[in-house]
Amino acid sequence: MAGPLNENSRVVIVGAGHGGVAVAGRLRQAGYDGKIVLLGDEPGAPYHRPPLSKTLLGESHAQPLKPTSFYTDQRIDLRSGVSVVGIDRRHRNVQTAHHGTIGYDTLVLATGSRSRPLKVPGSDLDGVVELRTATDAERLRGLLRPGTRLVVVGGGYVGLEVAAAVAPHGINATIIEREDRLLARVASRELSAHLEAAHRNSGIGVRCGAEVAAFVPRPDGALAGVQLRDGRRVEADVALVGIGALADDALARDAGLACDDGVLVDEDSRTDDPSIWAVGDATRRLVRGADAAVRLESIPSATEQASIAVAAMLGHDRPATEVPWFWSDQLGHKLQMAGFVHMGEETVVRGDRATDRFALFHLKDGRIVAVEAVNSARDYMAGRKLIRDAVPVDRRRLADTETPLRAVALVA
Numbered sequence: 410m411a412g413p414l415n416e417n418s419r420v421v422i423v424g425a426g427h428g429g430v431a432v433a434g435r436l437r438q439a440g441y442d443g444k445i446v447l448l449g450d451e452p453g454a455p456y457h458r459p460p461l462s463k464t465l466l467g468e469s470h471a472q473p474l475k476p477t478s479f480y481t482d483q484r485i486d487l488r489s490g491v492s493v494v495g496i497d498r499r500h501r502n503v504q505t506a507h508h509g510t511i512g513y514d515t516l517v518l519a520t521g522s523r524s525r526p527l528k529v530p531g532s533d534l535d536g537v538v539e540l541r542t543a544t545d546a547e548r549l550r551g552l553l554r555p556g557t558r559l560v561v562v563g564g565g566y567v568g569l570e571v572a573a574a575v576a577p578h579g580i581n582a583t584i585i586e587r588e589d590r591l592l593a594r595v596a597s598r599e600l601s602a603h604l605e606a607a608h609r610n611s612g613i614g615v616r617c618g619a620e621v622a623a624f625v626p627r628p629d630g631a632l633a634g635v636q637l638r639d640g641r642r643v644e645a646d647v648a649l650v651g652i653g654a655l656a657d658d659a660l661a662r663d664a665g666l667a668c669d670d671g672v673l674v675d676e677d678s679r680t681d682d683p684s685i686w687a688v689g690d691a692t693r694r695l696v697r698g699a700d701a702a703v704r705l706e707s708i709p710s711a712t713e714q715a716s717i718a719v720a721a722m723l724g725h726d727r728p729a730t731e732v733p734w735f736w737s738d739q740l741g742h743k744l745q746m747a748g749f750v751h752m753g754e755e756t757v758v759r760g761d762r763a764t765d766r767f768a769l770f771h772l773k774d775g776r777i778v779a780v781e782a783v784n785s786a787r788d789y790m791a792g793r794k795l796i797r798d799a800v801p802v803d804r805r806r807l808a809d810t811e812t813p814l815r816a817v818a819l820v821a
């Protein structure tokens with residue numbers, strides 16, 4: 410087993426996104442003095458992904474994760490535009506596409522995820538795009554102007570955020586979702602219904618239970634529309650495919666590391682090779698409150714794993730873990746979610762849905778397992794604590810906005 414790091418060690422991090430940058434930063438915060446090499450295959454400096462969808466047409470969509478001085482000040486050897494193509498575990502080095510090999514004592518895989526492809530005829534047409542990177546966002550921005558008809562395939566968070574971001578700019582957006590409701594995989598029926606109404610009220614088309622059969626070209630090869638399996642057709646100039654993400658675990662699989670739709674990591678975020686760690690979207694792990702190992706796609710999860718991995722690399726105590734949480738902004742709705750909605754067996758509403766300020770608490774065996782808050786940060790914060798404490802709660806008091814949430818626990 411590899412020992413803790415020291416000032417003569419070299420840590421190589423593959424993937425310069427939210428997880429990779431967090432590992433590099435936390436290593437220095439925790440006092441590690443050795444070498445850090447951060448390799449990212451995207452051009453330019455690491456940036457925030459959430460604004461790509463939330464403020465797609467705004468000025469603030471491209472926001473660097475850190476100022477350039479951060480990497481020099483922290484002695485982080487950031488190498489952008491470098492793609493790692495292989496790992497030699499026996500000799501402890503990685504191979505890059507154009508720059509030879511780089512040796513490591515400790516390797517961190519933070520390769521993230523990639524867009525799930527939609528394998529139907531016409532998906533390679535010019536007007537059919539995805540949104541994962543800043544380059545994708547630039548491409549999509551270049552295709553949109555007032556009057557453009559945009560079809561968003563997939564009613565997940567990214568799709569909803571894009572439709573919400575472009576609608577005020579005169580773009581006619583229609584969301585096409587295969588399931589019978591939006592956000593079917595990640596949100597409760599109540600939240601889905603609330604957000605669907607908000608989107609419709611903003612002039613965004615929503616078609617659930619609709620599956621794409623093909624993207625139809627015009628004679629000049631541009632996109633003409635989207636053909637649905639039920640025979641209907643939606644006219645479109647641009648189509649954004651946002652049907653989820655796949656773990657980018659190919660490097661790990663090729664290197665013989667245990668993977669199962671994501672690199673499998675233990676509670677310390679370590680793979681089955683003691684010198685290799687993995688964090689972020691690329692991993693599958695056990696988390697607080699889940700009934701099986703899960704693959705979380707969120708920044709809080711990636712940065713939490715970064716802290717866990719760094720502590721273990723340096724031989725420090727494992728930091729406390731959080732209930733998984735996520736946020737989204739769309740159409741003036743500040744959404745904050747924590748826990749696992751699908752585990753809930755009943756729902757208690759706190760607040761008035763008509764005012765767009767409420768929280769949905771999902772309970773199992775009388776205990777809160779998830780909270781979904783709309784413009785209600787205080788309920789969300791208290792809800793997270795109640796999930797963590799796993800105490801039985803009084804449903805009536807929980808629903809009563811006059812009762813503070815600190816007073817809803819049932820005392821034995």
Ligand SMILES: Cc1cc2nc3c(=O)[nH]c(=O)nc-3n(C[C@H](O)[C@H](O)[C@H](O)COP(=O)(O)OP(=O)(O)OC[C@H]3O[C@@H](n4cnc5c(N)ncnc54)[C@H](O)[C@@H]3O)c2cc1C
Binds near residue numbers: 461542689735736
């Ligand atoms: C449009 C959009 C909006 C989002 N909004 C939110 C939000 O509001 N809240 C939230 O919590 N999460 C949000 N997410 C999800 C969040 O961005 C991810 O969960 C987070 O970025 C995961 O961090 P990561 O480090 O695992 O992966 P990433 O940040 O994706 O970074 C992985 C990096 O590794 C690079 N890479 C991959 N393979 C290689 C290789 N072989 N060699 C070199 N580099 C490689 C990739 O190009 C990428 O730059 C959003 C995602 C998208 C796409």
